[in-house]
Amino acid sequence: IAQKKKVPVLYLEGDGVVIKGTKKRLEFHRYQVCEDIINLSKTRRKRVQAKEFVSLSRLDALQEIKAYLANAYDLSDTLIISNADGGAGYAKKDFDEIVGYCRQHERFLDVFHLNKKIKDRLSFMPAMQGKLISAVEFKYDRHLTDMILDTIESNLIDELNTPENHENLRRLRSYLHRRWVDIKPFKMRHLSVIKAIGCCESNHRKYTYRVKGQGKYWSED
CATH class of the missing domain: 3.30.420 (Nucleotidyltransferase; domain 5)
Incomplete structure (x- = not known):
């Protein structure tokens, strides 16, 4: 054998x-x-x-x-x-x-899918996409992430105040919370190997x- x-x-x-x-x-x-x-x-x-x-x-x-x-x-x-x-x-x-x-x-x-999800769900407010990606992917700051999501929600006024936009934001918040542990960047995990994914x-x-x-x-x- x-x-x-x-x-x-x-x-x-x-x-x-x-x-x-x-x-x-x-x-x-x-x-x-x-x-x-x-x-x-x-x-x-x-x-x-x-x-x-x-x-x-x-x-x-x-x-x-x-x-x-x-x-x-x-x-x-x-x-x-x-x-x-x-x-x-x-x-x-x-x-x-x-x-x-x-x-x-x-x-x-997967970072490619994470960024795509953020951009798709925030297509109604493109100016906030980069800020959220930075807070989530690069800073990995849960408090800052929630603050940005709250800011986006508070800015859902006038023509942006639609059920579809509220639902997209709710689903994005849920997505990030459910997968927060898996989002943690490679460099913050202090693994004894190189990044090869x-x-x-x-x-x-x-x-x-x-x-x-x-x-x-x-x-x-």
């Missing part, structure tokens, strides 16, 4: 890619894992021992990466660093299921380049 590999850290990421289907929207579900990332140049990086698991079935992709990790690694002394948008199939509990037992699991909310979105391109755009529609087959 081959001995399972022991590594100090593993980086896990997951995300979905929606494409046009002939009958309904289809979604690629992607999970990826690597042991490290090395810099080849200022603009190019390479993942070490990288594996990807892709399926139109989220459960199939999840079971495949789960089986791979269980068979390939002994994670009892491994730090797991996971990064995702927190949506269905990509929450911390899903990554806990994928990993099983490990020494420590540090969970991160956040590339899942860019690695979509090998799939989206061929299947998205140009009026293409796809069947499940």
Whole structure:
């Protein structure tokens, strides 16, 4: 029996890619894992021992990466660093299921999706988007974040005072509160490893380049 590999850290990421289907929207579900990332140049990086698991079935992709990790690694002394948008199939509990037992699991909310969520929910008040992103992502200040949200709410007057804007703000506040622990920046966690997450979105391109755009529609087959 081959001995399972022991590594100090593993980086896990997951995300979905929606494409046009002939009958309904289809979604690629992607999970990826690597042991490290090395810099080849200022603009190019390479993942070490990288594996990807892709399926139109989220459960199939999840079971495949789960089986791979269980068979390939002994994670009892491994730090797991996971990064995702927190949506269905990509929450911390899903990554806990994928990993099983490990020494420590540090969970991160993907910054790309975090910023997009803030900008989408605050589309009615673009001048406050940058202030909120700074308070949340860079300063990681819960009190300042709540103050900015309160200020935005107090400025919902005249044409901005619509049920839709109030609902967007309520949902944004709830989103940030629920995910506050996962938002904590890498540099504030004092981990003994380098930052090697956040590339899942860019690695979509090998799939989206061929299947998205140009009026293409796809069947499940």
